[in-house]
Amino acid sequence: MTDWQNRVHPLDEETRSVGIVKRQHVDFDVPLHLRSGETLERFTLAYETYGTLNHDHSNAILICHALSGDSHVAGYYTDEPDEKPGWWDDAVGPGKMFDTNIFFVICSNVIGGCQGSTGPSSTAPDGKPYALRFPVVTVSDMVQAQRHLLDHLGIEKLFAVGGGSMGGMQALQWAVDYPERVANVLFIASTPRSSTQNIAFNEIGRQAIYADPRWNNGNYYNGQAPAAGLSVARMIGHITYMSEYSLEDKFGRRLQNENKLAYSFDTDFTVESYLKHQGDKFVERFDANTYLYITKALDYYDVSDGYESIYEALRRTKCAFLVVSFSSDWLYTAAQARELVDALETLDRDVQYRHVEASFGHDSFLVEVETMTELVGGYLTKRWNRRSNSE
Amino acid sequence: MTDWQNRVHPLDEETRSVGIVKRQHVDFDVPLHLRSGETLERFTLAYETYGTLNHDHSNAILICHALSGDSHVAGYYTDEPDEKPGWWDDAVGPGKMFDTNIFFVICSNVIGGCQGSTGPSSTAPDGKPYALRFPVVTVSDMVQAQRHLLDHLGIEKLFAVGGGSMGGMQALQWAVDYPERVANVLFIASTPRSSTQNIAFNEIGRQAIYADPRWNNGNYYNGQAPAAGLSVARMIGHITYMSEYSLEDKFGRRLQNENKLAYSFDTDFTVESYLKHQGDKFVERFDANTYLYITKALDYYDVSDGYESIYEALRRTKCAFLVVSFSSDWLYTAAQARELVDALETLDRDVQYRHVEASFGHDSFLVEVETMTELVGGYLTKRWNRRSNSE
Numbered sequence: 001m002t003d004w005q006n007r008v009h010p011l012d013e014e015t016r017s018v019g020i021v022k023r024q025h026v027d028f029d030v031p032l033h034l035r036s037g038e039t040l041e042r043f044t045l046a047y048e049t050y051g052t053l054n055h056d057h058s059n060a061i062l063i064c065h066a067l068s069g070d071s072h073v074a075g076y077y078t079d080e081p082d083e084k085p086g087w088w089d090d091a092v093g094p095g096k097m098f099d100t101n102i103f104f105v106i107c108s109n110v111i112g113g114c115q116g117s118t119g120p121s122s123t124a125p126d127g128k129p130y131a132l133r134f135p136v137v138t139v140s141d142m143v144q145a146q147r148h149l150l151d152h153l154g155i156e157k158l159f160a161v162g163g164g165s166m167g168g169m170q171a172l173q174w175a176v177d178y179p180e181r182v183a184n185v186l187f188i189a190s191t192p193r194s195s196t197q198n199i200a201f202n203e204i205g206r207q208a209i210y211a212d213p214r215w216n217n218g219n220y221y222n223g224q225a226p227a228a229g230l231s232v233a234r235m236i237g238h239i240t241y242m243s244e245y246s247l248e249d250k251f252g253r254r255l256q257n258e259n260k261l262a263y264s265f266d267t268d269f270t271v272e273s274y275l276k277h278q279g280d281k282f283v284e285r286f287d288a289n290t291y292l293y294i295t296k297a298l299d300y301y302d303v304s305d306g307y308e309s310i311y312e313a314l315r316r317t318k319c320a321f322l323v324v325s326f327s328s329d330w331l332y333t334a335a336q337a338r339e340l341v342d343a344l345e346t347l348d349r350d351v352q353y354r355h356v357e358a359s360f361g362h363d364s365f366l367v368e369v370e371t372m373t374e375l376v377g378g379y380l381t382k383r384w385n386r387r388s389n390s391e
Numbered sequence: 392m393t394d395w396q397n398r399v400h401p402l403d404e405e406t407r408s409v410g411i412v413k414r415q416h417v418d419f420d421v422p423l424h425l426r427s428g429e430t431l432e433r434f435t436l437a438y439e440t441y442g443t444l445n446h447d448h449s450n451a452i453l454i455c456h457a458l459s460g461d462s463h464v465a466g467y468y469t470d471e472p473d474e475k476p477g478w479w480d481d482a483v484g485p486g487k488m489f490d491t492n493i494f495f496v497i498c499s500n501v502i503g504g505c506q507g508s509t510g511p512s513s514t515a516p517d518g519k520p521y522a523l524r525f526p527v528v529t530v531s532d533m534v535q536a537q538r539h540l541l542d543h544l545g546i547e548k549l550f551a552v553g554g555g556s557m558g559g560m561q562a563l564q565w566a567v568d569y570p571e572r573v574a575n576v577l578f579i580a581s582t583p584r585s586s587t588q589n590i591a592f593n594e595i596g597r598q599a600i601y602a603d604p605r606w607n608n609g610n611y612y613n614g615q616a617p618a619a620g621l622s623v624a625r626m627i628g629h630i631t632y633m634s635e636y637s638l639e640d641k642f643g644r645r646l647q648n649e650n651k652l653a654y655s656f657d658t659d660f661t662v663e664s665y666l667k668h669q670g671d672k673f674v675e676r677f678d679a680n681t682y683l684y685i686t687k688a689l690d691y692y693d694v695s696d697g698y699e700s701i702y703e704a705l706r707r708t709k710c711a712f713l714v715v716s717f718s719s720d721w722l723y724t725a726a727q728a729r730e731l732v733d734a735l736e737t738l739d740r741d742v743q744y745r746h747v748e749a750s751f752g753h754d755s756f757l758v759e760v761e762t763m764t765e766l767v768g769g770y771l772t773k774r775w776n777r778r779s780n781s782e
Binding site for chain 1: 427429526585586587588591595599604619626627630635639641659666690693
């Protein structure tokens with residue numbers, strides 16, 4: 001999300017990169033029956049793996065990405081010296097949070113995405129881009145698509161599925177939709193249902209895209225993309241990922257030019273050019289229609305959807321849960337995480353809840369590498385060792 | 392700001408409306424020397440008054456409006472039965488918070504505004520709209536313009552100046568710029584300087600306007616206004632005025648249509664149509680360029696601007712202060728209000744600070760009528776009586 005990767009790596013001396021990795025693709029010629037009632041007749045998933053699958057295929061961890069993520073969690077595609085690593089490189093590698101010395105780590109681009117998996121920018125059977133003809137997808141549909149990938153990889157049961165933000169929603173949905181196929185869920189900086197404020201922010205982002213005439217009701221693939229609208233949508237999203245403290249700490253009221261107010265509509269404050277830069281960078285790599293589809297999936301997300309209550313949904317689960325929230329995360333708050341924890345505890349599920357004091361807002365899950373390594377990495381190692389010992 | 396005026400008036404039995412009022416205009420043929428170094432050669436202010444100025448002109452209260460406000464604080468322009476009253480009608484009238492049985496209440500549209508005072512949509516000396524040729528104005532410039540209005544009205548000293556949000560900034564600036572001319576400052580749901588997050592939200596709103604091709608670098612007065620961009624800007628602003636609780640309480644995840652997800656990009660959740668409605672309503676009454684100018688004035692606002700420190704700025708003040716913050720206001724937080732209170736206390740100024748537990752976010756200052764009447768109205772009456780008794 002944020003450009004935290006520019007900082008000095010705190011774990012450089014102890015850990016290593018997964019090195020050069022390759023994005024893979026798999027085509028599924030089976031229909032995906034979606035929550036909406038529509039069917040996607042065939043689809044492709046882009047995915048990457050890190051580490052080695054063990055002999056009984058029991059060491060697989062599926063990482064699920066957030067709104068703007070993709071399958072490229074860790075490592076590099078080339079040996080260009082200035083290439084940035086995957087979006088959670090701090091977390092995946094030998095000795096890291098998801099320790100590739102032990103685990104086989106998988107991540108796939110979600111269905112509806114724009115980084116190799118089938119989505120609105122993909123070519124439909126008629127040879128033209130789907131655009132808005134692509135069916136609306138839900139978190140449950142994303143998970144169903146991932147289930148096909150696991151079948152393809154020969155993985156019957158995941159040792160763990162986890163992620164931050166929308167990744168946490170997918171992890172939770174795995175436990176509800178496929179209870180037999182997951183042993184541990186890592187639910188990080190996420191929510192069991194989008195709040196009204198979550199929906200409101202997403203809707204404003206969508207309105208910014210709709211407002212761009214280049215969006216053209218989703219039909220822009222033969223012309224110019226709605227970069228201006230998508231950029232504004234990204235800025236709106238971005239501000240919800242950072243805490244007031246992290247904005248204040250990083251930028252304050254620092255001026256862009258020579259400590260002097262411009263008294264014009266040029267950029268005055270550094271935070272303005274930072275946001276603009278975030279917007280501009282994003283439009284180079286992201287599809288506006290995918291932004292619409294994924295935010296809609298976020299809005300729809302409510303683990304109790306299709307059940308009488310959250311209890312009825314969670315009663316299906318058979319795994320253990322690690323739930324992590326961050327004190328300065330105002331997008332997916334501790335109160336939202338607690339709603340899940342309380343329900344799981346009521347159902348007497350094996351749940352550990354850790355509320356982390358952290359100042360970087362929602363992005364804390366990406367930034368607080370040492371805390372997260374200890375917490376999530378520690379949880380995984382302990383569970384793995386316990387499992388191995390009991391074999 | 393929000394449409395709270397639809398609710399049943401809680402004070403109906405005890406208070407009355409100011410009735411039919413009239414917007415007045417005064418043209419000043421004197422130059423306004425602005426903070427930027429530029430000069431506005433002549434300007435017009437739109438204003439309204441309520442109540443009666445007493446014989447020694449000592450009972451005047453100036454109310455300053457916020458970003459989207461205007462001079463029409465209270466009462467009605469016509470006797471149409473469905474006309475909505477002024478934006479703070481709950482606060483101004485006989486027996487109300489600003490009791491027109493005692494006080495002469497004034498409010499003027501700020502310079503740079505679009506509701507009768509000179510701003511970017513006004514006609515420049517060359518007969519064409521100013522558009523972006525209008526000079527950038529600051530809160531201090533708004534206050535300077537108001538000072539001309541007070542001279543015009545023959546008011547040497549204000550019994551009080553006050554307002555919420557940007558209105559509070561103006562009130563505070565009055566005390567710094569014209570310390571001899573104000574006895575009491577009412578600083579409500581405001582901040583002595585815009586935070587990084589405040590600036591960030593404003594900048595995203597501006598970017599939404601810039602992104603609208605109809606904005607055309609500000610030159611749209613002969614064509615179609617950038618309604619789409621302004622609407623998105625308003626939605627971004629609007630969400631910062633409400634608390635998570637008030638959004639959840641008012642809308643939750645309630646669906647627009649028959650309790651069924653649309654699985655399309657039509658409106659699913661009520662909160663979406665509410666936001667869209669807020670955006671659409673706003674563009675009917677507000678000028679996009681004014682939105683740019685006023686948000687810029689907000690960003691620039693730092694009471695210490697032009698001084699060595701906040702202490703040096705506040706050392707100029709000679710009045711008493713009532714500072715009010717609201718627990719759920721995440722736009723201008725209690726911490727921001729406390730920054731002012733702490734500095735005033737350090738300088739041994741007469742300051743009362745009241746932190747109100749309220750759930751409606753920034754809008755609480757408009758919504759919590761009974762609390763505010765007791766608090767602000769009580770403060771004013773007490774100070775007024777003390778003053779009268781000592782005469």
